Amino acid sequence: MWFNSWEFLYFLPAVLLVYYILNHRTQNLWLLTASYFFYGWWDWRFLSLILASTLVDYFVGQFIQGANEEKKRRAGLYASLLMNLGALVIFKYFNFFIDSFVLLGQQFGMNFDTPTMRLLPPVGISFYTFQTLSYTIDIYRRRQKAVDNFVDFALYVTYFPQLVAGPIERAATLLPQIQQKRRVTPAQFQDGVLLILIGLFKKIAIADAAAPFVEAAFSNPAGQSSLLLLKGLYLFSLQIYCDFSGYSSIARGASKLMGIELSENFQTPYLATNITDFWRRWHISLSRWLRDYLYISLGGNRCGKRKTLRNLLLTMLIGGLWHGANWAFVVWGGLHGVYLATHKKICELRGEQKKPVRNFIFYCRQTIAAMMTFHLVALTWIFFRAPDFDIAWIFLNGLLHWQGGFPLSSLKLPLLLVALLLPLEWLQSRHFDALAITRMPVSLRAAYYLVMIIAIILLGGNDVPFIYFQF
């Protein structure tokens, strides 16, 4: 069930109505049932995998906590890694590795007769796998206690607002909220509704409205003028941001209505002034996961400068592969790894900087830095969005070998979309708060709410699935 589907319009109020009249223990059971229903809506067979993952990690968690010997604790951790990563590899990456292996063989004149499995990857498998892994790893690192109550743990794994596209929550933040009694205050309720409205606005009015133009640019870039391709690229940058941050916003809003706070996943990433800053603002829950469980596990920045750069690159390559079984994602991750490593090197060379004076020149420099960062990121989106490498190269070529021709009227939609989004982004960047809009005067706020509702009604209707659901 998608957040922007008509069914969800009934599902959420129905869940809430029952939720509000139940006591705490039954609430958790009810939320678990609702979450299974939500997930089973796509395909009930997917439930078996998530249930298996829940059962394994529940018992493994208890086993690791109960074991005294390091050997046993490590065996428990490996069991969890094997189960979770094994499922991920089988469902998501099996054919990718086999196909790559066959292709490599063909390069050397060898033909392999290999098995293939045409499996449909369960929705959101990458998200819940990382979430459950963080639980067992944290228990192994003695940062988290194993949960006794199975319903609480199962709800931590399957909690529907963030089940299929995050934010990837840590046990330390989500589990206590599940275990405690909850109260929904008027402020929380109003904020929850507002977050849902903002999310729907970003998804339906902006991302979905941009989708047909992006599709036109990326499906057949050959022969299109460079400016039209650039427009397609800008619109895709806007689309993927609004699509994903819109989803996260709805997830946070729906969760707030139940008195459970989810973490912020986006913090105006396109206003970042360097690539490291970008990754502190984009898909925050994933970048923190990768930092804490992969980069640091690889040694982080504790093993010398060269290994630090290697770790950065490796982390981003795996981060790219996390998005999907496709070499294009690996290239996307690799490019970000190179950017990050380069930025780190530049920072080292420049040494420690004085705190800058916030004058006109400072703001000009910040603006130029933000624009440069945005364009570097946008460049990587070509590989992310193009259906294959060939198309990506054609797209890049089209951008680099300038071809004129661009009707100015085609700028209307991009300008309108940016104009609609700008107040939200500007306020969020100023106050570091997704709900900074509530700081506006009442009349202005009411006008903006009205604009958002009308934009959803008028610009909606393209009915595009959330991009990150495929991951």
Add this chain to the structure above:
Amino acid sequence: MSPLSIFSFNTLQIKVKNLFSVASLLAISALLLLEICLRLVIPDGQIPTGSWYNHTIRLQNAELKKLPQIDLYFIGTSISCVNIPPADFDAALAESGIENTAFNAGIAGPDFRGVAAAMKFHYWPQKQSRKAVLVIAPNDLNSANTAVCERTKGYIKSFEQSALAAATIDFLSHFYIFGFRAELKNYFKKGWQYDPVNVGEKGFTPLPRRQRPRWETAYRIDPDGPLAASLFDLTDWLAARDVQIILIEGLSEPAEKNRISPVQWQNFNRILTRCASKPNVHPVDVSTIEPPAEDFVDQLHIHENAARRYARNLANLLRAKQVFE
């Protein structure tokens, strides 16, 4: 309260009055005001579509609801709904003492996949018939028309919506701001434009005696392609519901027929032959009643008066072929 009670009622710490902020109440009031203004400004007689599915179908639906029962459906594209007025068809049958209520479920816009989806998901759940006339022209099975193929995808998606989603959209369409959203969106580009699809009695869409723009499309008719498959599938689907199917060739202007290559004609005939071999299907040759070239207003459609004549001729032909016995 019993200690074993599963109820608590104290999670939501809110009274109704503070469910909404002042700003949200202001926004809702402004939205209501806008709705009232739209109702005052938009002329009477313009039906909100919600822009979610074919405007013709929405209006045809209103016609369908007027009929207590249906004896016969005409199924096809605009070649069906523009060229065959069921009222004249029924009147001709009535003159011979045959009571019949026909409805034209032909839809303008999509290819045959959209037609099949409309019948399965839209018309049939509302009213079932014992007979159906499948009106198939080469253009309906032409996969070279990529724009129509693309449009069809959207149609099929809207027909396959769940009943809950369809009911919600229907309900929301009563609000003008939602119901006229396509027109409102276009307003900023071209001013107010309402497409007055003139759906008449029993689903017939009459066209005036005025030449319409013509288009040139290559023909690619594939007997094993998805369009033919959707025709076979619909035929099986109707046969499984014990519907007697009358298969006729839909109208095309003589010049248009000449544009189609012998190979494509062969493919088209192979499809019709295969369809005719299915149970419950009765092919009827309608070449003897084809209207003259001057009745056509474009390659595929005839004007209203010609359509009325053609429907009467078709009824008499089918009666003569003892289809109604």
